[in-house]
Amino acid sequence: MQRLRALFLAPARAVNLFLFIAPMAIVLAYSLLSRGIYGGVERPWTLESYGRLFDPLYGGILLRSFWISGLSTLVCLVLGFPMAMFIARSGARRNLYLNLVILPFWTSFLVRTYAWMFLLRDTGLINTFLQWTGVIHEPLPLLYNDGAVILGLVYGYLPFMVLPLYTTLEKLDKSLLEASADLGAKPWVTLTRVVIPLSAPGIRAGSILVFITCLGAYLTPDLLGGSKTVMIGNVIQNQFTSARDWPFGAAASLALMALVMVLLIVILRRDKEQLL
Amino acid sequence: MKRHALGMYAVLIYAFLHVPLLVLAVFSFNSSKFTVWRGFSLEWYRTAFRDSALVEASINSLIIALVASLLATVAGTVCAYGLWKRSAPVLSESLYLSLVTPEIVTGISLLALFQWMFRFLRIQLGMHTVILAHVAFSLAYVVIVVMARLRTFDPSLEEAAMDLGATEWQAFRRVTLPSILPGVIAAGLLAFTVSIDDYVITSMVAGVDSETLPMVIFQMARRGVSPVVNAISTIIVVVLGGLVLVSERIQR
Numbered sequence: 001m002q003r004l005r006a007l008f009l010a011p012a013r014a015v016n017l018f019l020f021i022a023p024m025a026i027v028l029a030y031s032l033l034s035r036g037i038y039g040g041v042e043r044p045w046t047l048e049s050y051g052r053l054f055d056p057l058y059g060g061i062l063l064r065s066f067w068i069s070g071l072s073t074l075v076c077l078v079l080g081f082p083m084a085m086f087i088a089r090s091g092a093r094r095n096l097y098l099n100l101v102i103l104p105f106w107t108s109f110l111v112r113t114y115a116w117m118f119l120l121r122d123t124g125l126i127n128t129f130l131q132w133t134g135v136i137h138e139p140l141p142l143l144y145n146d147g148a149v150i151l152g153l154v155y156g157y158l159p160f161m162v163l164p165l166y167t168t169l170e171k172l173d174k175s176l177l178e179a180s181a182d183l184g185a186k187p188w189v190t191l192t193r194v195v196i197p198l199s200a201p202g203i204r205a206g207s208i209l210v211f212i213t214c215l216g217a218y219l220t221p222d223l224l225g226g227s228k229t230v231m232i233g234n235v236i237q238n239q240f241t242s243a244r245d246w247p248f249g250a251a252a253s254l255a256l257m258a259l260v261m262v263l264l265i266v267i268l269r270r271d272k273e274q275l276l
Numbered sequence: 277m278k279r280h281a282l283g284m285y286a287v288l289i290y291a292f293l294h295v296p297l298l299v300l301a302v303f304s305f306n307s308s309k310f311t312v313w314r315g316f317s318l319e320w321y322r323t324a325f326r327d328s329a330l331v332e333a334s335i336n337s338l339i340i341a342l343v344a345s346l347l348a349t350v351a352g353t354v355c356a357y358g359l360w361k362r363s364a365p366v367l368s369e370s371l372y373l374s375l376v377t378p379e380i381v382t383g384i385s386l387l388a389l390f391q392w393m394f395r396f397l398r399i400q401l402g403m404h405t406v407i408l409a410h411v412a413f414s415l416a417y418v419v420i421v422v423m424a425r426l427r428t429f430d431p432s433l434e435e436a437a438m439d440l441g442a443t444e445w446q447a448f449r450r451v452t453l454p455s456i457l458p459g460v461i462a463a464g465l466l467a468f469t470v471s472i473d474d475y476v477i478t479s480m481v482a483g484v485d486s487e488t489l490p491m492v493i494f495q496m497a498r499r500g501v502s503p504v505v506n507a508i509s510t511i512i513v514v515v516l517g518g519l520v521l522v523s524e525r526i527q528r
Binding site: 026113 | 282283285286289290292293294296297299300303310311312350351352354355357358359361362364367370371373374376377378379380381382383384385386387388389391392408409411412415419444445448466469473475476480490493494497498500501505506509512513516517520521524
């Protein structure tokens with residue numbers, strides 16, 4: 001058995017080693033080198049790129065990324081919780097209802113982001129409609145701002161929130177709700193004192209999944225955000241294209257990666273079953 | 277509790293999730309360039325099919341997605357089988373990590389690798405680098421889907437085959453593989469979907485001759501909204517949505 005198993009694992013091991021671990025090692029090496037005169041990297045080895053992550057300019061972008069991701073996560077949680085509750089309680093149809101949430105998730109992220117450009121721009125459907133009805137006379141600046149980015153992120157990643165919430169809510173013991181009601185709790189009290197505390201693992205898993213995905217967002221801020229809405233992902237991309245500062249781009253990538261890993265380890269430790 | 281209120285709320289969220297794409301699809305059949313309905317027309321579809329850059333990018337995308345998903349499905353299926361037989365924590369954790377790595381980080385790390393390969397081995401960016409990148413990021417998806425199917429497979433069936441004289445390979449090939457085949461096909465369709473849709477990673481590792489459909493759409497979208505993009509978007513949503521539905525059916 002051992003030989004067949006080794007043979008079977010070999011292709012994946014090779015792909016993982018050469019196309020994931022090796023590239024990451026190269027990024028690590030680049031992050032410790034100096035910027036070449038014509039782009040690329042040069043010796044000497046230095047920690048300077050990591051120091052520049054604390055530069056106020058980039059610190060501001062980092063804070064903004066946290067702010068946008070945090071707000072998007074919060075909106076996803078607020079929108080997603082009742083949704084997960086609805087699906088968990090819909091009996092035989094729950095699979096259909098769940099799939100209706102997941103389906104758009106598998107249809108082109110790029111197209112879904114573009115759909116919001118179509119709706120939000122100055123001559124887009126929303127502005128055209130509002131002007132036609134006479135509610136407004138000048139188009140509202142709906143596109144190219146932080147709000148549009150948050151909208152795009154919420155639209156894109158809501159399923160990441162609904163799925164883990166649904167998983168915990170579905171397992172929730174119904175008799176606990178009945179007990180709470182029998183003891184005289186109003187529905188609101190049952191929700192805040194019983195349902196929400198018991199679904200904490202789902203809330204944590206969903207929030208962290210959405211948060212880390214938003215933190216690494218690149219496409220959404222690029223298409224829906226204005227020139228000021230720059231997130232970490234855009235900074236990284238920029239270092240490898242126009243700015244030609246590979247060591248800094250590499251350091252920023254690893255910092256982002258480290259953040260993602262720390263957040264994941266936090267939930268993996270507490271609620272392992274939530275993720276795999 | 278208030279079931280009706282919750283139901284109404286769910287309708288609103290479904291509308292939020294689905295209406296933007298529906299509106300986009302409806303307006304792709306609008307004969308006017310502007311966001312005002314002027315009548316039904318297939319003009320934008322005709323324009324899209326006549327656009328040689330778009331057609332070429334679509335062909336590139338199809339070739340890349342077919343080859344990459346095939347490779348990822350084979351490698352991922354045998355990997356899942358190996359992991360199912362006995363766990364390999366380092367490999368599975370590393371695969372899992374590759375799944376949660378932000379796309380932009382995966383993209384630049386692969387770009388760094390290919391640049392380095394160019395420096396020492398003179399390998400240029402092109403279709404092959406895109407295919408390698410796509411195999412890399414879709415592998416973990418395949419492993420997870422096939423693994424889910426394997427967990428429902430009874431290992432004693434395989435033992436029975438071996439007791440009756442089958443070799444390990446024969447037991448896998450003739451007993452296990454046929455019964456996990458729906459999972460394998462679903463995994464392949466999923467790999468195809470994520471491959472044909474990817475923009476972020478692809479745009480970092482593509483060469484001049486290997487522009488993909490999402491890359492062309494992205495450039496067009498950045499220049500502004502156009503009814504041609506609406507038309508291609510509609511085609512993509514319909515095709516990918518169909519594939520996902522097929523894969524869901526097969527998995528069950």
